Amino acid sequence: MKKVIIMASGNGSNFEAICKYFSNSKEIKISHLITDNPKAYVIKRAKKVGIEPKIIDYSTFKNKEEYNKALFNYLKTLDFDLIVLAGYMRILLEHIVKYYKNKIINIHPSLLPKYRGLNVIEKAFNNNEEYIGITIHYVDESVDTGKIILQKKIKIEKYWDLEKVEKEIHELEHKYYPQVIYKILKGGF
Numbered sequence: 001m002k003k004v005i006i007m008a009s010g011n012g013s014n015f016e017a018i019c020k021y022f023s024n025s026k027e028i029k030i031s032h033l034i035t036d037n038p039k040a041y042v043i044k045r046a047k048k049v050g051i052e053p054k055i056i057d058y059s060t061f062k063n064k065e066e067y068n069k070a071l072f073n074y075l076k077t078l079d080f081d082l083i084v085l086a087g088y089m090r091i092l093l094e095h096i097v098k099y100y101k102n103k104i105i106n107i108h109p110s111l112l113p114k115y116r117g118l119n120v121i122e123k124a125f126n127n128n129e130e131y132i133g134i135t136i137h138y139v140d141e142s143v144d145t146g147k148i149i150l151q152k153k154i155k156i157e158k159y160w161d162l163e164k165v166e167k168e169i170h171e172l173e174h175k176y177y178p179q180v181i182y183k184i185l186k187g188g189f
């Protein structure tokens with residue numbers, strides 16, 4: 001059985017979609033949820049599916065180095081095959097990324113390298129982009145720059161508002177992220 005850790009900071013709709021996709025799997029199991037945010041809605045979603053969330057509260061640490069130290073110490077106690085970042089809004093420090101090279105993936109709601117960083121759906125929408133999309137990529141030492149695994153794009157129809165664009169993006173994410181996780185763990189990428 002392959003084991004997956006999901007890390008998330010907020011709502012957790014991707015977490016839920018991934019859990020649902022693998023809920024009857026005999027090959028792949030979502031074994032842990034880690035969050036840096038004690039108020040994240042993903043905590044409720046985890047409890048609902050029987051996963052005890054691990055909260056490493058960022059606000060209780062002196063700085064990002066101390067937080068990353070605690071996170072790394074915790075990760076080292078776990079047995080797993082892949083770390084999946086799903087709306088995880090902290091930057092993993094270089095030593096963690098290097099230690100788990102090719103074992104951490106992320107999803108980002110833009111067609112990278114366009115629109116790195118935060119609030120990118122809104123930025124793309126306000127810039128009247130013709131296409132939007134998602135990128136699933138390996139995590140490297142920088143932000144939103146790792147090797148791309150999959151991108152999916154859709155055309156923004158003229159009558160779509162921001163809410164509709166966000167909905168379309170999330171639908172893409174929920175559809176493709178679990179499939180990519182499956183393929184990676186089955187050696188398909």
Ligand code: GAR
Pocket residue numbers: 008010011012013014015086087088089107108109117118119170173
């Ligand atoms: C997702 O759209 C994900 O692509 C984005 O956060 C959202 C989390 O939604 N991630 C990033 O922007 C990372 N840079 P969720 O909490 O409902 O899964």
